[in-house]
Amino acid sequence: MSSIRGARERARIEVTAAIKDEARKQLAAEGAARLSLRAVARELGMASSALYRYFPSRDDLLTALIVDAYDAVGQVAEDARAAADRARPRPAPYAQRWVAVAGAVREWALAHPHEYALIYGSPVPGYSAPRDTVGPASRVGLVFVGLLRDGFRADGLAVPPLARELRPEAERITAELAPDLPPAAVLALVAAWAQLFGLISFELFGQFNRVVEAREQLFRRAAGELARSVGLRGGPAD
Numbered sequence: 286m287s288s289i290r291g292a293r294e295r296a297r298i299e300v301t302a303a304i305k306d307e308a309r310k311q312l313a314a315e316g317a318a319r320l321s322l323r324a325v326a327r328e329l330g331m332a333s334s335a336l337y338r339y340f341p342s343r344d345d346l347l348t349a350l351i352v353d354a355y356d357a358v359g360q361v362a363e364d365a366r367a368a369a370d371r372a373r374p375r376p377a378p379y380a381q382r383w384v385a386v387a388g389a390v391r392e393w394a395l396a397h398p399h400e401y402a403l404i405y406g407s408p409v410p411g412y413s414a415p416r417d418t419v420g421p422a423s424r425v426g427l428v429f430v431g432l433l434r435d436g437f438r439a440d441g442l443a444v445p446p447l448a449r450e451l452r453p454e455a456e457r458i459t460a461e462l463a464p465d466l467p468p469a470a471v472l473a474l475v476a477a478w479a480q481l482f483g484l485i486s487f488e489l490f491g492q493f494n495r496v497v498e499a500r501e502q503l504f505r506r507a508a509g510e511l512a513r514s515v516g517l518r519g520g521p522a523d
Contacts, residue, residue: 301339303329305353308346312399317409320347344412347403351414352421354400358393359424365389366428379436380512386428387481387508388501394485401489405482426478430463433474433515437466442516445473470516477511484508 307325322343326336340346369382377385394401403409404422436442447455447469455468463471484507487493488500497503 304339308350317403347412351404351418354404355421361389361393362386362425362428378518379432380517383432383512383517384505384508391485391504394489398489429478436517442470444469444516473515477515480511
């Protein structure tokens with residue numbers, strides 16, 4: 286009996302993977318707003334009623350794709366951080382680790398533009414992300430928070446100045462994200478995180494066309510400056 290259950294589970298995993306793969310093809314061809322369960326079923330040679338047993342609605346399928354994309358880029362960021370931590374003959378300075386993580390996220394985005402657009406592009410009309418996406422969506426941000434925290438514990442931070450009118454907001458965000466860190470650094474981190482993804486989005490969505498050619502060099506330089514803006518030491522220009 287257990288072997289039958291095992292075979293059924295393997296079959297379910299394989300069919301689920303096939304549905305997601307076909308849905309990703311639709312994302313690339315039509316965009317997330319036009320994702321259709323019926324079209325996915327048709328391309329796979331399945332009855333729509335059979336596909337609904339795996340994903341009861343378009344939103345369920347979208348959520349699965351979004352979680353997968355967040356987990357994929359989160360894993361890339363975590364792996365890049367781990368590799369930088371293990372660097373020999375000694376671990377890289379924390380600002381260089383920041384640049385390594387940022388560069389790995391950019392490379393993932395360039396290799397998976399449609400998945401990137403799904404999670405960091407325009408919202409999908411009529412779709413509201415459930416709480417299931419919160420944990421996966423936090424993975425990249427938590428890597429940057431971890432870098433800031435470990436840099437602070439190891440050799441301190443060159444804490445940036447904090448404008449008086451922003452202190453209440455900085456303290457509120459810090460209480461939610463990282464109560465053990467200086468509010469000025471946490472607020473700078475939020476701004477740097479947004480700017481990193483802005484750079485990636487500009488490159489991916491064509492805003493750099495006919496403007497910037499040395500895009501990797503620009504990104505790495507900008508990422509290093511953003512690392513220093515949050516107080517991390519040891520960047521490329523230090």
